[in-house]
Each structure stands twice: as C-alpha cells, then as structure tokens.
Amino acid sequence: MSRRIALWVALLATAPCTVLAHASAETAKTLPRVHDPVLLTGEQLPDLTGRSPDRIRVFAIRKGKAMPIPFQIDERHESGDLVLSRVDDDSSDDEDLPGIDANDELVFMAMDAGDRGDRAALPEAADVVIELEVRDPRTEERGWAYALHFPLDVPAPSQARYVHFDGGSNQARSDFYTVDYHDEGNFFTSLRISPEAGGSGANLVHRTRMRGAPTFSFLFGDFTLEFTEEDSMMELSGVKNGPVRATRQVDLSVDLGALFPELPTGRVETHHFRSSFVTPTKVSIPWMVLNLASDFSFVTLTDFRDVADGTRYFDANHPNGLDYEGEPELILTGEDHDWWVTAGSGGSFLQAFLTPEEWQEWGVVRGTVFVDEEPGTPERPRTDGKHAAGFSLVDVEDIPESGDYTLQMFTAVLPKPYEPGDETAPMAMVQAPLETTVRALQRPEPLAKRTGR
Numbered sequence: 001m002s003r004r005i006a007l008w009v010a011l012l013a014t015a016p017c018t019v020l021a022h023a024s025a026e027t028a029k030t031l032p033r034v035h036d037p038v039l040l041t042g043e044q045l046p047d048l049t050g051r052s053p054d055r056i057r058v059f060a061i062r063k064g065k066a067m068p069i070p071f072q073i074d075e076r077h078e079s080g081d082l083v084l085s086r087v088d089d090d091s092s093d094d095e096d097l098p099g100i101d102a103n104d105e106l107v108f109m110a111m112d113a114g115d116r117g118d119r120a121a122l123p124e125a126a127d128v129v130i131e132l133e134v135r136d137p138r139t140e141e142r143g144w145a146y147a148l149h150f151p152l153d154v155p156a157p158s159q160a161r162y163v164h165f166d167g168g169s170n171q172a173r174s175d176f177y178t179v180d181y182h183d184e185g186n187f188f189t190s191l192r193i194s195p196e197a198g199g200s201g202a203n204l205v206h207r208t209r210m211r212g213a214p215t216f217s218f219l220f221g222d223f224t225l226e227f228t229e230e231d232s233m234m235e236l237s238g239v240k241n242g243p244v245r246a247t248r249q250v251d252l253s254v255d256l257g258a259l260f261p262e263l264p265t266g267r268v269e270t271h272h273f274r275s276s277f278v279t280p281t282k283v284s285i286p287w288m289v290l291n292l293a294s295d296f297s298f299v300t301l302t303d304f305r306d307v308a309d310g311t312r313y314f315d316a317n318h319p320n321g322l323d324y325e326g327e328p329e330l331i332l333t334g335e336d337h338d339w340w341v342t343a344g345s346g347g348s349f350l351q352a353f354l355t356p357e358e359w360q361e362w363g364v365v366r367g368t369v370f371v372d373e374e375p376g377t378p379e380r381p382r383t384d385g386k387h388a389a390g391f392s393l394v395d396v397e398d399i400p401e402s403g404d405y406t407l408q409m410f411t412a413v414l415p416k417p418y419e420p421g422d423e424t425a426p427m428a429m430v431q432a433p434l435e436t437t438v439r440a441l442q443r444p445e446p447l448a449k450r451t452g453r
Helices: 003-027 287-292 357-361 424-431 447-451
Strands: 037-041 056-062 065-068 072-074 105-109 128-135 142-149 163-166 171-174 177-181 188-193 205-218 221-224 232-240 246-254 265-272 276-285 293-304 312-315 318-323 339-344 347-354 365-372 387-394 403-414 435-441
Touching: 037 128, 037 435, 056 105, 163 246, 171 265, 188 347, 276 424, 293 365, 339 387, 347 387, 347 424, 403 424
Parallel strands: none
Antiparallel strands: 037 105, 056 065, 056 142, 072 105, 128 142, 128 435, 163 171, 171 177, 177 188, 188 205, 205 221, 205 293, 232 246, 246 265, 265 276, 276 403, 293 387, 312 318, 312 339, 339 347, 347 403, 365 387
16 A cells, blocks of 8 residues: 555544544533523424424433433413412323413423434434524523424333422422422412532521502592501412422412502412522502502512521622621612522522513612511511511602513522622523524434435
C-alpha cells in the first residue's frame, strides 16, 4: 500500500469518530433547571391530538439509551378548567381519558430531560415520535425529551411519582416537603421539609394568614373593614393527581354583608410539584370596589412556630440575613419586592409573590413583612406564633380598571442553607419560563433500503 493510499485510509478511519464527538458535544443536555415543570397543550402537539393518552409515553435519552420518564396528561374542560376528581378520590390519574384535545396538557419535569438523539435511539414500535427541545431563554442551555405514541404494544411507564395530594387528609406530599391545609379554609397549617431536602422534618409553620383592610367612602363618611383568611368562604371543587403534578382547586369569596359591595372573588388552583408549589389565583375586582374604595391594603403572612436558633430571614435588600430573634420591625413596605427566604436547621424555602405587570405600572407595591414577638398593631398583624414573614400589598385602590387579574404565590424548597444567589434558580421558574420547540421525527428507513439491497 502506498503512503498516499495509507494516508487516505487513516483519514477515513478517523473521520467518523471526529464527527460523532462533535455531535455529542452539541447534543448533550446542559439544562440545569430542577424546579421547573414543562407544560405543553394539545394545540402545541398536533400529531398527538385525538389519540388516547394511555398509549403515549415520554422518554429521555441518557448515555445513548432511551428511558421512560414521569409525565401526565391533564384534561381540561372547554372553559379551561381542569377536569377534577371527587375530593376523596385518589385514582384520577388512572382513569381512561378521551382523545387529547387542543387545551389538554402534557406535563413533565425539566430535570428529567436528557440528551438529544435520533429516531433510531427510540423504540421502533412507536408510530409517532415528537422531539421536545426545552430551552432556558436566558442562557440557551437545553435538554430534550421525546413523546411517543404506540398503536399496539405500549411500553411500561416510569414508576416514579413525585407528588401526591390526599383529599381525605388535605395533605400534599413529595420527597421534598409535606404541607397540610386547614379542613375548612384555604390556608396551610403545617409545612415540613424532609431530611432529603436539607430539613429536619419538623413542622415549621403554625399557619398561613392573610388580612385585607378596605376603606370605603360613603356620603356619611369613610368606613374601614377588615377580613382575614377565616372570613373567606371556600368551596373545595376537587383534586387532580398525577405523578408530576397534584392540583387542589377551590372557589373563594368574601362576603361583608348586604350594605357593602362584593369583594374580589376567585378560583384558586394550587399546583404541587416535587420541590415547589404555585398558586395562580384568578381574581375578579368589581368596578364598585374601585369606585368606592379610598384605600385598600392587603397582607399575607407565614406564621412560624418557635424557630430554631440560627434561623434567618433573607431578601434582596438583606443578603446577609436578619435573625428572627430581636428584629421586631416592619421592612420594605414602600419598595416593590418579589421574594424572601427563611433558612435554618428545619430547612430552607423561598416564597415569591407575583402580580400583573400593569399593577406595578399603576403604582401597586409589594412590600416584604418581617414580624417578631410584637404582633397586634395595624402594621404588624396578630400572629399565634412568635415570628412571621410575608408580603404587603398597598395602594390597591389605585388600580384604574375593573376586571379579572391573576396573582401568583410561589414557594420553593431550597435543598441547602441559603446563600446569596440561591434564589436565582427557583425564581427563574416564574420570571423566565422555559421555552419548548416541538419537532416530529420520521421513522428511520429499513437497513436494506439504506444499503441499497
């Protein structure tokens, strides 16, 4: 063999390895987001609409091998409301669903996404393969998952379950946390962070609270009313359980009597995930409230049990933290603030409050509230425990337009003691939602056809 021929042979032998190495670097998962669900509607997945959810599986590719990952498909009514189960029924995720509609939702966790692969890496029995490229819009980091439909033999799904809501006990559980709801109200009576998530498993929370104080102007003068979480009338609509998301839905209203206008009402869905839970609340603000209210303040609090030594409060203006002992003060009521953290030996968690962007443009301000052992004044709502943290909402009366608005309360468990910057990852879930590109993949050609045999 001549040296020239030998050189060409050597180049041909090494070229495929070079190409494959380059492709591997481009298609390896780089997405680190762990709190975020990925949610896609049937409208975004046209190749799956009309198909039976029990014949769909979602896979991720890791080290060249396709592995099933937890997912669920939640049905929604034409109105957009989730199709729920009875409150005492925990089998909603096992029911046979009709074909997927445009507003139904496929949900999986971004942390379960894997590397990018081709059609040949996935089960051959699937007749539909959808590539889901999940991207962080801030960093361009990516991960991939694959939704497959099987006309005949359907592979076993992933056996992992991240969260569950027990309608009988009003308790949501994951391997990161446990929360208990009050039997007759839409507030928590406990929050436990598990040792697997850096906590002690002890109950950190006496209860969560809220206080509204509208002042109405009438011909005979001003009149201020107060209402709390116990004045809200609640109707528990139902629950929806799945391996990735567990939802509790209630209808809320506040009735102050026939002499006063109806206060904002809304439907509340709390979505529980493995390490976080979020409550998007649809609030209807009647025009009469805006026309008659000369002042409207609102405070929501997490009322802690006796905190362990070393437990501290953090926010953007207090990156080094404040002790819950000896700091009895109200802070940051006039500066808009969207998150705070409590961290200690019992565990660490972040809470965020998101209001419509137009509210901030209209001057409605979110302040953070820090209470220690001196409750009872108008600025420090009374607590049953010694310490509390939360949000204030002031100048609500400055909202110029009646209508429907969505507020979000978001809580995320932090798996280690807080350090400045640890808020970035959970806040990204609500401030920079992941983006997903959907691509249909074709079946690979048979080997005989590709080789020309």
